[in-house]
Amino acid sequence: DTGVSQDPRHKITKRGQNVTFRCDPISEHNRLYWYRQTLGQGPEFLTYFQNEAQLEKSRLLSDRFSAERPKGSFSTLEIQRTEQGDSAMYLCASSQGWAEETQYFGPGTRLLVL
């Protein structure tokens, strides 16, 4: 069990640029979640996948955000035309699904938009 991994761990970009983050879940986990965490706050749900299907998206996920999980394994989260307000820690988590709901979190990708 190698755990959930995320890449990159840190990203600094200029406003208006596009960024893409990758998450590799625990291999046998069907569900994959994305969260955003700002300083001093708890993680806020963005979206989740059951295998390759994106089943739910939060209102926090504006049109500039898109997530994919093309083969039901790793996932990518892209932010287009980044804004300073996008600066946050982006967390990925995975779980086995309905039978076991405990989510296991990756170390996160810290984004800073200048």
Next chain:
Amino acid sequence: GDSVTQMEGPVTLSEEAFLTINCTYTATGYPSLFWYVQYPGEGLQLLLKATKADDKGSNKGFEATYRKETTSFHLEKGSVQVSDSAVYFCALSDDNYGQNFVFGPGTRLSVLP
């Protein structure tokens, strides 16, 4: 919608003191309840969980009991150590929301030697 409220921090205790971090929730369904811990520079780790009323979750000396009548899941430890210094998050998972987690804002604990 569902929500989680935690006592505000930071909480500062001396080593071997008793710890309580309050957590209350609002949910439309029958949620499972969790405590996650985030040590400095690390990712979120599951500390303990309870899936139904009156269940008690426990791990590493920490305990929390799922109290449906008071909609609470308070975290307790009888004797804290310096190594317990971290941010603690209460969270719920509700079937009505596809099992995505709703987190509280976190409570920072500092334990002094």
